[in-house]
Amino acid sequence: MNQQASAFVTAADISRLAGVTRATVSNWRRRHPDFPAPAGGTDTSPTYDLDAVRAWLSARGQLPEDTPADxxxxxxxxxxxxxxxxxxxxxxxxxAARLDRGEREALPTLRDDALLRWVRSATDDGANGFPGTEDAAYAPEAAGPLRALLQCVVTDGAEAATDVLAERLLEDTGGTGTYLTPRPLTDLMARLLTDSTGAFPMSVLDPACGTGSLLAAAASAGATELHGQDILAAQAAQAAVRLRLSAPERAITVRTGDSLRSDAFKGLTADAVLCNPPYGVRDWGHDDLAYDQRWAYGVPPKGEPELAWVQHCLAHLAPGGRAVLLMPPAVAERTAGRRIRAQLVRDGALRAVVSLPQGAATPLHIGLHLWVLERPDPQAEVPGTILLVDAAASENRDLDWATIDGTVLSAWRPYLADQDGFTGAPGIAAAMPVTDLLDEAVDLTPARHIRPASQQALRPALLTRQASELYGQLSRTATDLVGLSADGDWPPAGDRPRDWRTATVSDLLRGGALSLLHTAPPGRRTRSGQPQPRPEAELGARPALTAADVFENRPASGTEADLPAGIALPSIQTSDVLLTELLRVRRTAVARVVEPDETGCFLGPHLLLFRPDQRRLDPWFLAGFLAAEQNVNAATTGTSIIRVDARRLRVPLLPLAEQQRYGAAFRSLHELRAAARRADRAAEDVTRLLSTGLTGGALLPRGHGSA
Incomplete structure (x- = not known):
């Protein structure tokens, strides 16, 4: 008898299946004797029979409707x-993505034999373009997973289906040392490749490409030839698929292998290189590669693998070609690497070092550096300066990437256009003479060379007046905060937390209790594949509320020019509930209710708009439960970009009068949080100003000169 194989799931899978947190699953195991017993795994990481789990959840009314991804x-x-x-x-x-819609929708309905014939035929021609898939046979027992995959592509899209496959691949490889380069950072790195005329290099190489995020940024900026290599076949195959989905008109070559030991692109001379190399890998091939021709600036010590990647990238550049690498900060100062750093500086191969704030990329507790390199042109004069930028100096705690981009590019572009005439920005950027860097340590850390604003620029009388004004702001915000903090009497629910019935947003949409609106991010590309210039904002244009505005609880800062053209743009209304769609570093999703003075603004990208029927749902009640951390965590999807699946969020089913009581509580918490942030900013502003005045000699301590 042909019996279907059993499927086993972990506690994390059960939490995702039921739309709850892992802590809830642990509570179920402890409190309910009828919860399915482990069917495998270990004592610390048990697995459960999927059918038994489904039956248990269904009996309790906790089993949501299956999605194609599930x-x-x-x-x-x-x-x-x-x-x-x-x-x-x-x-x-x-x-499947390359087919027209009708053909794609017909695939899941094919008989098993016809489906397998199509798959073998459709993938036969391009098998060599996907590392690790050359021997794919697609046996008859693969028909079920193939049908589920194709239904997911039809319903949710090719990117969502790729994300599900990536989840499975990451689980089985362990994901050790595999980190995504965040999209804002990849975009910044790509922008640093643009030359002084605004032209972008045509061919770009990433020798540690992972899932292809840096190459995707290069394609969006205008690159037409993309070359990538990764040591993990699963990562390289993902890169090949994601790049062909997002940039089908580009020439894409992705290979697998160790780039340092087994370079798959020997002889390739690229216009540019983007790379986020692996950090701290001591077994990088030091002994085997001691006499490698790539080490033009010195043989990298065994403990300096990043300097091996630097020289590998330079070796693949044409003269004058540029590379941007994401580096750990220790590479700029470690003693073992000072000779190679000195040679890079002396020969003009290192053009800029940029320090980033903590949290910009993994590891999140370290402020990483960007190194901008350029292969020296033998016919050109060696530059006499190196640009150092301290983008972490502004203490940008919330990672405002617009500010980071502005800080870096406002220094890099003027420096690139006129290196001799670049004057820098006090405390932020400086063009350092090469001779000043070639000391015994050759320390390239920007913060150790960039001088703060000169004492002459400080005006004592002005600082005193500004300090008085800031103290006034601090006093007012502190008074507001104390007033909102007076009522801290919140009654307990009883011996145990309340246990209420819930409905998913998908259920509420079907029942007409609310509607869901969303603005797609702007494509920024033309049909020819060339970058589309950002339109200028028109005077009097309607503002757009952005995700950053919701995070920061500030008025609308975007414009209609920031939104995609040619489509109907949703307008927000009073009492709409806004929820941020993408999760930020060390932050959960943020919700807020639209106030009357915001009515009419356009809805920006990466925001979810819930418009409740106020006869059935209280807006602040809805906002509070939608943004609950355990609710959001159970509804996230994706491995490369963590996104909230709005339809999987859950809302308790309560009478309207009780909703309104909860809504009033959530509104008071929102006001308390907003007041605390205002007081925090005011305290930060006044302490920074006073510290600058005291250390710069413009202000005196209290009681100075008194007896």
Whole structure:
């Protein structure tokens, strides 16, 4: 008898299946004797029979309607050897995405034999373009997972299906040392490749490409030839698929292998290189590569693998070509690497070092550096300066990438246009003479060379007046905060937390209790694939509320020019509930209710707008529960970009009068949080100003000169 293989799931899978947190699953295991017993795994990481879990959840009314993504996850777990299958399914996603809509929708309805014939035919021509998939056979037992994959592509899109496959691949490889370069950072790195005329290099290489995020940024900026290599076949295959989905008109080559030991692009001379190399890998091939021709600036010590990557990238550049690498800050100062750093500086190969705030990329507790390199042109004069930028100097605690971009590019572009005439920005950027850097340590850390504003620029009388004004602001915000903090009497619910019935947003949408609106991010590209210039904002244009505005609880700062053209743009109304769609570093999603003075603004990208029927749902009640941390965590999707799946969020089913009581509580918490942030900013402003005045000699301590 042909019996279907059992699928086993972990506690994390159960939490995702039920739309709850992992802590809730742990509570179920402890409190409910009928919870399914472990069917495998270990004592510390048990696994459970999927059918038994589904039956238990269904009996309790905790089993949401299956989504195509959930069915694909189940199909992958049910299939024996599913790790290899997830890898082999990646080119199928691309093959299906290339069909027109009608053909794509017909695929899941095919008989098994016809479906398998289509898959083998559709992937046969392009098998060599996807590392690790060359031997994909697609046996008859793969028909079920294939059908689930194709239904996911039809319903949720190719990117969402790729994300599900990536989840499975990441689980089985362990994901050790595999980190995504955040999108704002990849965009900044790509912008640093643009030359002084605004032209972008045509061919770009990433020798540690991961899932291809840096190459995708290069494609968006205008690169036409993309070359990538990664040591993990699963990562390289993802890069190949994601790049072909996002940039189908580009020439894309992705290969697998260790770039330092086994360079898949020997002989390639690229216009530019983007790279986020692995950090601290001591077994990088030091002994085997001691006489490698790439070490034009010195043989990298065993403990300096990043300097091996620097020289590998330079070796692949044409004269005058530029590379941007994301580096740990220790590379700028470690003693073992000072000779190579000195040679890079002396020969003009290192053009800029930029320090980033903590949290810009993994590891989040370290402020990483960007190194901008340029392969020296033998016919050109060696530059006499290096640009140092301290983008972490502004203490940008909330990672405002617009500010970071502005800080870096407002220094880099003028320096690139006129290196001799660049004057720098006090405390932020400076063009350092090469001779000043070539001391015994050759320390390239920007903060150790950039001088603060000169004492002559400080005006004592002006600082005194500004300090008085800031103290007044601090006093007012502190008074507001104390007033809102007076009522701290919140009654307990009883011996145990309340246990209420909930409905998903998907259920509420079907029932007409609310509607959901969203603005797609602007594409910024023309049909020819060239970058589309950002339109200028028109005078009197309607403002747009951005995700950053919701995070910062500030008025609308965007304009209609920031939004995609050619589509109907949603306008926000009073009592709409806004929820940020993308999760930020060390932050959960943020919700707020639209006030009357914001009515008429356009809805910016990466925001979810919930418009409740106020006869059935209180807006502040809805905002409070939608943004609850455990609710958001259970509804997130994706591995490369963490996104909130709005339809999976849950809301308690309570009478309107009780909703309004909860809504009033959530509104008071929102006001308390906003007042605390205003007081925090005021305290930060006054302490920074006073510290600058005291250390710069413009202000005196209290009681100075008294007896």
């Amino acid at each position: 069915r694909l996850r189940t199909a992958l777990r049910t299939h024996p050897g599913d790790t290899e299958l997830a890898l082999h399914l990646l080119p199928v996603v691309l093959a």
